[in-house]
Amino acid sequence: MTNEFAVKATSLVKTFEGKEVIKNCNLTVRKGTIYGFLGANGSGKTTVFKMLMGLLIPNAGNIEILGLDSIENKNKILKSIGSIIEIPVFYDHLTASENLELHLSYMGIANPHIDYTLEMVGLKNTDKLPVSKFSLGMRQRLGIARAIIHKPEILILDEPINGLDPMGIREMRELFLNLVKNHNMTILISSHILSEIEHIADTIGVIVDGRIVEEVSLSSIKDQFPDGLEDYFFDIMSGKGGKVIA
Template identity: 70%
Template sequence: MNNISAVKVENLTKTFDGHEVIKNCNMNVRKGTIYGFLGANGAGKTTVFKMLSGLLTPTMGKAQVLGMDVNSDRGEILRNIGTIIETPIFYEHLSASENLEIHLAYMNANNSEIDSVLTKVGLNNTGKQPVSKFSLGMRQRLAIARALIHKPKLLILDEPINGLDPMGIREMRELFLDLVKNENMTILISSHILSEIEHIADTIGVIVNGTVIREVSLTEVKAECPTGLEDYFLDIMTGRIGNVKTY
């Protein structure tokens, strides 16, 4: 497995109104892998994603994305990552293709791959249909397309399969695996659907109250808890598995 880090976080802290939401957080996402980021609602997953994406400034600590500092290299990082964080917002009166064209113009990137990417996410037959007419699942597919369209090196995906039906979930699972295997991307992904993370992840990170308390390969998860990732995660949350184990 590649030991080069796509994301390296050391003692990261974020404070809001005197309250530490992220506390001395450490994590390591290896290039060319899928890292499943797990935690209960409010544990801090989205806040970490926002700091890695330059949407929030860390209070203390260090974070590097693709070897660049999140504080000083924000513009270059944004050109090399694709993100889904919280509810995606689109130009409602425009089509899927037109929304991607605008995003590419913003990113100063080439637009030759729009049809190909829309096909990859299953939106190739939407034509000029405005996004306002899209279902929740279609909007989520478009969010994934927008994250991919400028050919990023790293995807940061916060609950990317929300709103998808079982067929859509499987299609996105296959897409994520293909992006890592054949396009050399790295994926940092959160989801409450633990079975999906279990299908695709190489490494699991578990965050509790703003701190990553466990970082472990999926192979180790299966060895320690043969009944699967869901039971492993619940055992951590209830204290049946010890808290600290990191790379």
């Protein structure tokens, strides 16, 4: 673990049709860690992720990715990020390998390790199968493969285990931990499955009504909420506080 920040967002504001949906939002993610991003539906998680990706421009505030201003260095930063934002979309008539080849060509990256990446996400031996024949879980695995194929420094994953069965969820958990430990990646991940975040996260950030109300180490949460992350999260959501002394 390092003190260097992979992501630092300060005083972010985002409005849609005059309504402020992200409000003075601050977020910090250290390099080489997994940041579990929690919040109720509609709280602003996906909007924050889209701003970090450069898909949305904040109305106010500043975002630094790997020490670079996200707006001034958008194209350079995008090559350092892999992501799943909302439901992954593919060319259904193409195979998994062909979809990844096309993605890499868009990014101008050569000499990929496509077969190895597909094996990492559990899609080995699917070369001849068009994506139209994939199950929801297989599509989700392919989305993860596309996010990591160019060996990014940062992964931004919005509900990445949707559609996976229990075995698949466990395999992706192990993959994410491996990517941090052995491939020097930093991961920001949102999920409604709190037990999965509890298995892998170093830090928890909770967003309520467009504002991150707390960022705290998972170890501190476990010290003060012995029954786990669920009790902590629902304490905050119910307005009881949930505040942790880090």
